[in-house]
Amino acid sequence: MTSRLPATLVPRLEPVRLTLQAAADRMQDSLIGGAYSAIAREAGDGAAALFLPDGRLLVQARSLPLLLGSLIPAVEAVLKQFPADTMRDGDGYLLNDPFMGGTHLPDLTLVRPIFLQQTLIGLAATSLHHQDVGGITPGSIPPHATSIFQEGLRLPPVRSHRDSQLDALLGALLAANSRTPDLLLGDLSSQWSGTSAGGRELQQLALREGEHFLVLCDALIDQTETLTRQALLSYPDGIASWEDALDSDGVGDDPVAIRVTLEKRGDRLRIDFTGSAPQTRGPVNAAPAAVLSAALYFMRSLAPDAPNNAGCLLPLDLHLPEGSVVNPLWPAAVNARTGTVKLACNAIIGAWSGIAPHTAAAANAGVAAVIAFAGKDADGRDFTLTEVVASGAGAHAGGDGTPGISTDVSNARNTPVEIVEARTPIRIEQYGFATGSGGGGRHRGGDGLRRVYRLTDGKGTVSYRGERHRHAARGAAGGAAGALSRAWIERADGRIEALGAKAQFEWQAGDRLHVETAGAGGWGEPE
Template structure:
């Protein structure tokens, strides 16, 4: 505690606690609570009324006197003040006015203004830099220990995959990639086995291997040449849902394909009946957008222009689509060149990759062998399928024998009419997450999957038959990952964390600017981590297969006629326990003009995250539209809706499950 005060825009007092919601280690089993509430307690954070918009225009007068009164009412006189107001870097008038008045009242007080410290977009990064400028340092950045079985070559390949990912994010057009990093990149052997991947989003990373398998069935290596690029999104050829377009490029050395580089990116719109291509009321894949089986998009480095015209014609945001595909191609071109150089400069790269696969397999087998044999069951359910509120059963049985395990999902519900089904390619992300959890010391390659067999039932939600709708598969995959961990906790009691909240809201908003231009954005909103034997769960963090970043309010307001009125921790929503579950988040949006569409894909409105070891469940999620005329319309867990200027959309995500018996006062609260 350093007696430092933070002045922020009203509704943004938790900006440091929430950070960008992602984690450095995408396969972290437990996400701990932030230490910012101890470093900068809530009573030392002052919310200032008054707003500057994305154009740098004052749209609400600053309440200077209110801020001064709040400063005077602090528990003790502050030693320093950090000031970080939205869009201060575009117009510093509010920060300058406050700094002037503060210095008049407290001449010796050190004041740091965000527009001077870091004059760029991004309220979290600017706030962090500003508090650090006056001596209040945040938590030590999370680091990832190098896996003990990773040789130097594998580490170099992982670094190459990270650079492909970084190039993809840097060159992307859509904010869901540039800001949220809803994309992934990896490197494969010619037979489709994963040898290295970027540290990013498990939901997409784990689905790249099935996509490669689907591609190689249709487009054999023998027909590939340098500069070719293959595109797909079809869930029955290894894809997940239609907005996720996978692009693959062979790596050639002396005319021979030695490897494949691949990336997948969530595109803003690929057609269908709803903006964003995520209609929560879809009943078939044809309603969700353009379905693309594996096809060549590039030959010898030359774009198939007619195919690109077809893709553009099916998107509401054709420039974004083409720009993001260009980013994918540029990142793969860079990656292919670097991988080819590595292949030529190192000895026996293929053989060493195969050895790394074997080492990961051995590590996973050892972890399985150390656990007791048995059948371990965990059950959960989705809050309906988007058309009905009837719970949709999620049932996992891990049949562990010796150094092998069967993940039996045959008890899951029949495929639904609504779009909550998940292709086997999507389900594989949860399987890969479980495998990485078993062997965190191993390199992240397909070796750790070798001792694991997936059993599904055709016609079920985890193995749907054509033409099932499946755009809302995210939360099913999250519940599967949670269920795998919950089942495994039966094998290793009191060692595993409580279930995470099991929810990642995927929100697509669209409409028209005042000048007639369409706008469309997709945001991914995290919930919370479960408590664990080691401590409480993190609040407002991406967990298990999720790891997308939050989109800054400043980025959203710069793209669309929206005002983000609040981004905060949903205090008290985590389950009670010896170690509490993390709290969810609250996000409030106001539409400023015209009308717009809402596609809300949530979860946990009815079926709450479970506790563990005597811990209590987390609180349910909720969403509602607060109409300008005073009416309040609750939204179900999956919904499409329209809103008008002045309406507010309020989203409250679920809390994580608590771990361990709570104290008596928590139980009675």
């Protein structure tokens, strides 16, 4: 607890907190600002954080919740393979293996030890979604994969850098397994720059605080734990459950149940996913590192003004049944874990409303449709680009839900039309809200989004990963459910081909892809 901090150091605590948060945010800015691919530079699909030498999260950027929590198991995996006392200044460690601390294969995590006068003072970590790391479809998100081996190059924790230089053989291996090697190596360079930026600021802070640096860091983690426990104590004890379902696993046609039970006792909370579906043949399985992001998001929301570190997780017991869709066994396919994690987060929030009814809100649509475009234009030039399309936020007692927004464990920003059209032979012909898709009620749910893409020349393939095509976002307090997602191909000759929640198809110049993401639930009986 912070009460253990000497009184003379208490005034230093807030300046150190602010300095750490600013360092993590600037680290994030460096990571995204220096990236090459649109999914990183424009959509911001990356995350940055600083850790103590023992692997405890010291501070994370205010950025992408879908990746932030997953950095914790990744750093733990690196330390298990490469103990801190074996690390040297200028070393770097890389991984993406979902069965060793990663999430899915396009997300490469880079960890760098930070030294001050030959003493290890922390670790800087970045995670970035790379445009392509191999696998059976461009973009490395095959919606019909049945094994991790079909999804791309899998890296256990490896030493990637020495003396601040990428190992040439590893770089060649990464490039040889990517359809976009220049983007991969450029984005990886930006990850290294991000760790450099964070490392420099951590060194400056440690130099300024001297022998008190680690004491103050420990006190900040204690402070977050204390504030989170106090927040839990302000709610009644209880047990509550929530269940939702993915439309399918992308291979079979059956829904995939996501069930969670919360048990709040005193200043502790247990989140238990027992009752969720067994791991699936298709790629909607979510590795534990991915699901931890949903739990971290919720725990941070209990005491949002607390320092942004690992202390919020100390009152948590997280149970992920082995062999389930939220903790699959090797060699399960996992590339489509986004929808699973978002519904898991929705389920946690929904279950919490059974313990704390005054916090109840209608369900978010929870959709992040991920679309990977690839092919050749009329001149034979290759193109590859991944687009993420958001949906709507649930209504609540205080007002309507927000339309067209990535909610809770959000998954990237909107990609500007200009970038899509500059980098591909695709014209975006419609771009706006799916008007009326939010559920009705005293307060309406947020509308989803509508996109219409036309391939102007050449030919290509599209991998589409959506959700809520069958299972709508629920309303609350008498509000109506949101509308379902829809997607279809309009061929150049006028034929219409409906798409399911997971689809892959080829298209030619003149064909159009229509996407409408789901609306969120409404709140309250209509007046």
